[in-house]
Amino acid sequence: DAKTTQPTSMDCAEGRAANLPCNHSTISGNEYVYWYRQIHSQGPQYIIHGLKNNETNEMASLIITEDRKSSTLILPHATLRDTAVYYCIVLGGGADGLTFGKGTHLIIQP
């Protein structure tokens, strides 16, 4: 699976949009981009995933560049409860385990 690179930490003001970048320049054609987050002392929570088109659900939006070498997770109106470590993971098809990098520690400031 392709390697991802994310900033170590980010701050965002409450109520603002939080934009979390992820670089996956070695992604291959059949690999999807998945985003999970882990709030302290809990199991990871699935957020969103996509292949090449932009995706939106009730939690977030995922913007994937045309060359698919990077993506951005957008939390449209961040709240204090969005403070967590966010993981961007690239994964091909099939039932494979996930490889978690260090992720981005997003801190929402009141």
Place this chain on the structure above:
Amino acid sequence: GAVVSQHPSWVICKSGTSVKIECRSLDFQATTMFWYRQFPKQSLMLMATSNEGSKATYEQGVEKDKFLINHASLTLSTLTVTSAHPEDSSFYICSALRTGSSHQPQHFGDGTRLSIL
């Protein structure tokens, strides 16, 4: 939907005892489940892949005789830490993949915090 329940949430036991952790998919069938481990201030590390009705596949460096995995039904996988020692103290987390799905997310339990005295 897609709820995964993990039990117990935390356990403290003496060195040398065995501990069983259960992972259940409550509202879907899961042919494949995964077990991860997370040490303090580190990311989750995949330990093993559990497939219903067959032997688990362990990641390099994970002792299969120490971490026994059983996946006897489409909704339950168990991890038994045998003869646990203080270095096995960690946060153990399972995830489940809905049967028949491709390119679908894994759904995680809330983890089990294991402390070996």
